[in-house]
Amino acid sequence: MTADARTPPGVSTTRQTLVLLRRWLLALTVVALATSLAVFLGVAGNADVAKERSVPAILASYDAQDALRNAHLAAVNNLVEGGAVLGGPGVDYQRQIAAAGQYLTLVAENNAAGDEGTQDIQTIEALLVTYTGLVGQADARFRDASLTALGVAALRDAASLLNDILVRLEDLRGKQLIALDGQVDNGWTNRLTAAVWLLPLLALGVLLVRTQLHLTRRFRRMVNVPLLLATVAVVGMVALTALSLWSADRLDRTRAGVHAVDDSRKRQLLEVGARAAYGLADQVEKQCVEACVDTTEELRSPFPPPPPPPTPGADAAEAASTDNAEVRADRDITNDADEAANSRFGEIVLCVLALVIAGLVLLGLYPRLAEYEKR
Numbered sequence: 001m002t003a004d005a006r007t008p009p010g011v012s013t014t015r016q017t018l019v020l021l022r023r024w025l026l027a028l029t030v031v032a033l034a035t036s037l038a039v040f041l042g043v044a045g046n047a048d049v050a051k052e053r054s055v056p057a058i059l060a061s062y063d064a065q066d067a068l069r070n071a072h073l074a075a076v077n078n079l080v081e082g083g084a085v086l087g088g089p090g091v092d093y094q095r096q097i098a099a100a101g102q103y104l105t106l107v108a109e110n111n112a113a114g115d116e117g118t119q120d121i122q123t124i125e126a127l128l129v130t131y132t133g134l135v136g137q138a139d140a141r142f143r144d145a146s147l148t149a150l151g152v153a154a155l156r157d158a159a160s161l162l163n164d165i166l167v168r169l170e171d172l173r174g175k176q177l178i179a180l181d182g183q184v185d186n187g188w189t190n191r192l193t194a195a196v197w198l199l200p201l202l203a204l205g206v207l208l209v210r211t212q213l214h215l216t217r218r219f220r221r222m223v224n225v226p227l228l229l230a231t232v233a234v235v236g237m238v239a240l241t242a243l244s245l246w247s248a249d250r251l252d253r254t255r256a257g258v259h260a261v262d263d264s265r266k267r268q269l270l271e272v273g274a275r276a277a278y279g280l281a282d283q284v285e286k287q288c289v290e291a292c293v294d295t296t297e298e299l300r301s302p303f304p305p306p307p308p309p310p311t312p313g314a315d316a317a318e319a320a321s322t323d324n325a326e327v328r329a330d331r332d333i334t335n336d337a338d339e340a341a342n343s344r345f346g347e348i349v350l351c352v353l354a355l356v357i358a359g360l361v362l363l364g365l366y367p368r369l370a371e372y373e374k375r
Helices: 002-006 013-080 091-110 114-142 145-184 191-219 225-241 243-287 293-300 312-341 346-371
Strands: none
Touching: 013 091, 013 114, 013 145, 013 191, 013 225, 013 243, 013 312, 013 346, 091 114, 114 145, 145 243, 191 225, 191 243, 191 346, 225 243, 225 346, 243 312
């Protein structure tokens, strides 16, 4: 009596159950695709921004600082050695300044710090023009023996301005790092976000198994092949969407790599800065033996004493070793960022798998529904 009250005469309860199962399976397929695709694209989007903007801007800011420090050291060394090199303060100085300009252009092109970062870059570029002008004045005055003291003063002003530029570059890199942190710690990359896509896929998989068992009991058939294949496709969606966790881990490794090179880069910059500062202080002492003690102390105070100069062969070997280590570290960071951003066409495969699941559900239930079409 209870069954008759719930079910209109002539309508099969088995058919109703199958229709309900089909609706739920198709609805869960849509939900699973939507959540998986959203998380997958969310992680890939953040990784892509990190790869294309934040990481290149951070690495370029390091290279710009390194080029500026080495340019200044080259200029000071020319003056310390007493050689007025034709064409300016030295070929190495010109090369390093040109490289610094190129790195600043890269920072500007890949800036991830918004308008504030753009303003910082414009300020740095303007200060760099002033810096090169001061070095040019120092070089011109050093060519005249009677203006050597003025040349030293111009070089000292250039050193002070360079320190300001480097500090601003440090602040700019800090803003790029904040942007990178936002991309790494974004909600999409949070491991708890896995529940957003995992639960609908698990629900879909469980319902497919329940449907399989229901058909086995009701129709006494061992297995429904289309529904079995649909279950396998769900497992494929789980595995594919889980790549977002791997991408998030690679993105975190990228940030760790950036922080890891920070200490070594700063140590190298400090050593180069010390050589330039102590060389300039020696020049000041030659021009002003007693009255400029405070000035020489001011020049040397920010830096520890530089290591003794190595032999030319050892110097070249050490420089090559340092450059190779920097290249390897930068390459590892870039590779991690590339791997994190590489979706491997996962978004397309997810859509295809969802369509396959929907088709297999319809195919698997159609024969059973057809049996009850006229009942």
